[in-house]
Amino acid sequence: MKPSRLFPMPIHSILLFAVWLLLNNTLAPGHILLGGFLAIAIPRLVAGLSTEQPSVKKPGLALRYCLLVLWDILTANFEVAVKVAGPMKKIRPGMVAVPLDIKSELGITLFASTISLTPGTVSAEISEDKRWLYVHALDVENEHALIQEVKQRYEAPLKEILGC
Amino acid sequence: MLSWAIAAVAVLICAALMMNLWRLIIGPSVQDRILALDTMYINSIALIVLYGIHTGTSMYFEAALMIAMLGFVSTSALCKYLLRGDIIE
Amino acid sequence: MASWVEIIVACFLLLGGIFMFVGSLGLVRLPDLYTRLHGPTKATTLGIAGILLASSIMFSIKNGGLSVHEWLITLFLLITAPVTANMLAKTALHHDVKMLSRSRGHELMEPARHRYGPEGASENTKSGTESNNSKLP
Numbered sequence: 001m002k003p004s005r006l007f008p009m010p011i012h013s014i015l016l017f018a019v020w021l022l023l024n025n026t027l028a029p030g031h032i033l034l035g036g037f038l039a040i041a042i043p044r045l046v047a048g049l050s051t052e053q054p055s056v057k058k059p060g061l062a063l064r065y066c067l068l069v070l071w072d073i074l075t076a077n078f079e080v081a082v083k084v085a086g087p088m089k090k091i092r093p094g095m096v097a098v099p100l101d102i103k104s105e106l107g108i109t110l111f112a113s114t115i116s117l118t119p120g121t122v123s124a125e126i127s128e129d130k131r132w133l134y135v136h137a138l139d140v141e142n143e144h145a146l147i148q149e150v151k152q153r154y155e156a157p158l159k160e161i162l163g164c
Numbered sequence: 165m166l167s168w169a170i171a172a173v174a175v176l177i178c179a180a181l182m183m184n185l186w187r188l189i190i191g192p193s194v195q196d197r198i199l200a201l202d203t204m205y206i207n208s209i210a211l212i213v214l215y216g217i218h219t220g221t222s223m224y225f226e227a228a229l230m231i232a233m234l235g236f237v238s239t240s241a242l243c244k245y246l247l248r249g250d251i252i253e
Numbered sequence: 254m255a256s257w258v259e260i261i262v263a264c265f266l267l268l269g270g271i272f273m274f275v276g277s278l279g280l281v282r283l284p285d286l287y288t289r290l291h292g293p294t295k296a297t298t299l300g301i302a303g304i305l306l307a308s309s310i311m312f313s314i315k316n317g318g319l320s321v322h323e324w325l326i327t328l329f330l331l332i333t334a335p336v337t338a339n340m341l342a343k344t345a346l347h348h349d350v351k352m353l354s355r356s357r358g359h360e361l362m363e364p365a366r367h368r369y370g371p372e373g374a375s376e377n378t379k380s381g382t383e384s385n386n387s388k389l390p
Binding site for chain 2: 266270274278280281294300308315320323326337340345347
């Protein structure tokens, strides 16, 4: 999607329209009209504030990535629930440093958020040169295996989606 | 069936809220207390939505949404204050 | 309202309630702040998703048509939960909150606090991980 004069931020316009209809929980013509007006007017007002954002290169892969993350949240939640309810002596917490291949800020943000959302790992801090992400894990069996898994499962598709 | 489930879940959430309160009181660090407060926000959203299901109105949805938004903003404001000693720089 | 709808709604409610409970249980039981972050910030996300899904199904059937505004709260919490967790972990790191003594990667705490890469303390890192590994059975 390319920005045009009428829609300087097309994704934000769609998001505003959808959220307006969701908030009012309706598909009445009046609300569609009002939502459309807001979706056009607000991005035009705030377009001057926007910064350069990388665009999504492969929407199909992005959708698959979302489903993968949702599935991982679901399955890993059960694992963490078992660990939390089980004996505390058995968990092996630890901090690992994950080297980052993604360079764009949006990519790093999405990667860190994904890591935090999937249970068992929380991203804690990022190095100043944006090359290392410090991740705290609830149960580390093998640091290298954990780093490899996270990088292959989440970072590689993200890199492909954002094209950087 | 449904009324039994609602009662059971209300008991579970109230127990969860009590545990959060326990963590809020004993600490030991400030971050623990913020985390407990944040979890209390989420638990109270669930309790409000549950009450909405019980009474059969969707009127409480706005209250739940407000708590979700205020909870996030207040948690991040508290973290920011601890990190920088200032909220608005 | 049909009874099978009640059963589905009750199942989602119970699933959500159990996850909320387990998340808060983690908050009480887990041994240090960094591990405590794992319990509530995520188990509660799934817990609230279950309860809101139950509400969505219930009002969709009851009022006819689709009731989707509950999804808005779920979406909002899915977006904000990792941000909250990240900020709390960052705050804890900068306030020098100690990790559990038996957890791994203690040598990474210092570079993480100063936002260096881990190679800044490469000698320490190597000897640290080796001695840690040798202790394992």
